[in-house]
Amino acid sequence: MNLKVGIIGYGVMGKTRHQAIDELKCGKVIAVSEPNNQPEINGLPNVDHDGIIKHPDIDIVFVCTPNFLNKDLTIRSLNAGKHVFCEKPPAFTEADVAEIREAEVKSGKKLMYGFNHRHHDSVIRMKELIDSGEYGKVLWLRGRYGKSVTADYFNQWRAKKELAGGGILMDQGIHMLDLFLYLSGDYDVVKAEVSNLYWHMDVEDNAFVILKDTKTGKVASLHSTMTQWRHLFSLEIFLEKGYMVLNGLITSTMSYGEETLSIARNRSTAPAATWKDEVTTKYTNNNSWRYEVDHFFDAVTKDQPVVIGTSDDAQKLMRIIDEVYKQKDF
Incomplete structure (x- = not known):
């Protein structure tokens, strides 16, 4: 399965996730979103957040943004029919995570959180x-x-x-x-x-x-x-x-x-x-970045549950x- 990926937030974590995807050859990053007014970053189109979320060819969205954006971007990406990998924290409160989980269930898509340790x-x-x-x-x-x-x-x-x-x-x-x-x-x-x-x-x-x-x-x-x-x-x-x-x-x-x-x-x-x-x-x-991304892509390609870093884990936390x-x- 040739999964296409968009990364929102292309700082240290966005680049780290991109490297792991490339090393595993589990997908292909086709666009990124980083607010620096550059039309391209590392040869990839740099678009706004909606450009990632609404991109018709993108299957998976990686959310690697400052904390206050995580909840909104995760829900919007799920609602757009994308699988989502989001960095920690999932949101600011347990109630926020409950909202995210509702969107997750409705979407039928995979959601995993980056509790890398x-x-x-x-x-x-x-x-x-x-x-x-x-x-x-x-x-x-x-x-x-x-x-x-x-x-x-x-x-x-x-x-x-x-x-x-x-x-x-x-x-x-x-x-x-x-x-x-x-x-x-x-x-x-x-x-x-x-x-x-x-x-x-x-x-x-x-x-x-x-x-x-x-x-x-x-x-x-x-x-x-x-x-x-x-x-x-x-x-x-x-x-x-x-x-x-x-x-x-x-x-x-x-x-x-x-x-x-x-x-x-x-x-x-x-x-x-x-x-x-x-x-x-x-x-x-440090194999953790590859292990983590591999676990997520396995869940997507094999249509099996995310086991480590679930939304349930996030809500308890x-x-x-x-x-x-x-x-x-x-």
């Missing part, structure tokens, strides 16, 4: 082990995801609530929350402290989130911050019979360090725990984010 090889390995039951049930999770931003951040759309929908939680912490749900299931209690103590913007620079599942008792904690002063990614999962610790994440800049997964059995009896018991794997390649933002005090 699920597709890293390290996370895939963690998911396999958790689902196997080899280490028992998940007891608790702890995630830290932080970075430092520069003063010009004030001039970016991400610093404006009306354009971004939120601050560091919506920008970066959303990925960690998504991993919590993906690796350990849903949570029904949300407690949070959200602040903007340093940057003093109308969006948060820190979010401390505690989640609890009252059915199982499992708890997850997240610290999402833009006052880390160094980039950091750390995800710890402790289970009945062992643990998994993922430190670092492969990115284009490698600013989060090497992606290293450490796994060990629990050691609750003497002698005391020693580091030599851990099995450590370092991941040197935004339900938690809604509850977090209800608890902010600024």
Whole structure:
């Protein structure tokens, strides 16, 4: 099937998705939409958003735009009979996602969200082990995801609530929350402290989130911050019979360090725990972009459900984010 693709938003993410499509040879990008007044970009016609959505030959629309556009462009593309891949966040609220899901059902088309961290090889390995039951049930999770931003951040759309929908939680912490749900299931209690103590913007620079599942008792904690002063990614999962610790994440800049997964059995009896018991794997390649796009195109070409990054996943995630933002005090 020779699927034709249009990309709305041809910045870093649009180009990243284009590269993955080309590498997989799963489709052909025939037009892009980027508001820079250039008639062509990389030899492709640069049209307005409607030019992509209403293009008679385009089967799939990739939405790679600033957050405030995601909901509207996704619904319009679905209503136009296009399959849609949209970057995170899906929208600003759970109610927004409910509207999107109505359009999805009516269209009968595929919709997938770009929660890219699920597709890293390290996370895939963690998911396999958790689902196997080899280490028992998940007891608790702890995630830290932080970075430092520069003063010009004030001039970016991400610093404006009306354009971004939120601050560091919506920008970066959303990925960690998504991993919590993906690796350990849903949570029904949300407690949070959200602040903007340093940057003093109308969006948060820190979010401390505690989640609890009252059915199982499992708890997850997240610290999402833009006052880390160094980039950091750390995800710890402790289970009945062992643990998994993922430190670092492969990115284009490698600013989060090497992606290293450490796994060990629990050691609750003497002698005391020693580091030599851990099995450590370092991941040197970032295959996530290809895996993610491949999963979406498989769903389209084989007419099978999207399994990873569904609109249901998105709605559960935004339900938690809604509850977090209800608890902010600024």
